[in-house]
Amino acid sequence: MSTSAHSPAEPMTSTAAAVHEGGQVTDRLVELNAGYAENFRDPGMDARPVLQVAVVACMDARLDLHAALGLELGDCHTIRNAGGVVTEDVIRSLTISQRALGTRSVVLIHHTNCGLESLTEDFRQDLEREVGQRPAWAVEAYTDADQDVRQSMQRVRTSPFLLHTDDVRGFVFDVTTGLLREIHSVS
Numbered sequence: 001m002s003t004s005a006h007s008p009a010e011p012m013t014s015t016a017a018a019v020h021e022g023g024q025v026t027d028r029l030v031e032l033n034a035g036y037a038e039n040f041r042d043p044g045m046d047a048r049p050v051l052q053v054a055v056v057a058c059m060d061a062r063l064d065l066h067a068a069l070g071l072e073l074g075d076c077h078t079i080r081n082a083g084g085v086v087t088e089d090v091i092r093s094l095t096i097s098q099r100a101l102g103t104r105s106v107v108l109i110h111h112t113n114c115g116l117e118s119l120t121e122d123f124r125q126d127l128e129r130e131v132g133q134r135p136a137w138a139v140e141a142y143t144d145a146d147q148d149v150r151q152s153m154q155r156v157r158t159s160p161f162l163l164h165t166d167d168v169r170g171f172v173f174d175v176t177t178g179l180l181r182e183i184h185s186v187s
């Protein structure tokens with residue numbers, strides 16, 4: 001993997017600059033954590049999210065969920081993967097979130113210009129050819145983010161494991177404007 005994707009026009013953070021100069025990224029993160037912990041005060045919360053909401057979103061680096069949704073520490077569960085796709089493992093997390101930790105609402109967030117839009121299920125075949133084994137998981141590639149949000153909402157609403165499926169809403173986040181656009185189910 002190339003590390004030169006950073007555009008020189010963008011101002012670098014001190015972390016990016018340190019890594020660019022040949023440092024190891026994880027060492028830098030651990031160093032920054034020591035600074036974080038110095039000012040950290042135990043908020044005294046339990047594990048139940050204050051807002052009783054679970055957010056399922058793409059892992060995309062341009063999506064700062066807490067900033068974009070005005071969330072504070074302790075407010076929500078955050079479940080992220082490539083695409084923000086509702087997989088079996090996301091259902092597992094949502095089930096634990098609702099049944100053991102008291103959440104009631106689900107927010108699904110895909111975004112514009114997602115890396116998954118450049119992939120197809122050929123990715124699995126290519127992997128199989130390369131390593132001699134086909135992954136058990138689907139790539140879940142999509143070309144229409146709106147439609148994939150609708151499918152994700154449907155997967156959550158029809159899961160037999162969840163206690164609360166009446167407040168499930170889906171959005172596409174625009175990575176150029178920072179705005180969420182709500183996607184409505186086809187009824």
Ligand SMILES: [Zn+2]
Nearest residue numbers: 058060114115
């Ligand atoms: Zn994405």
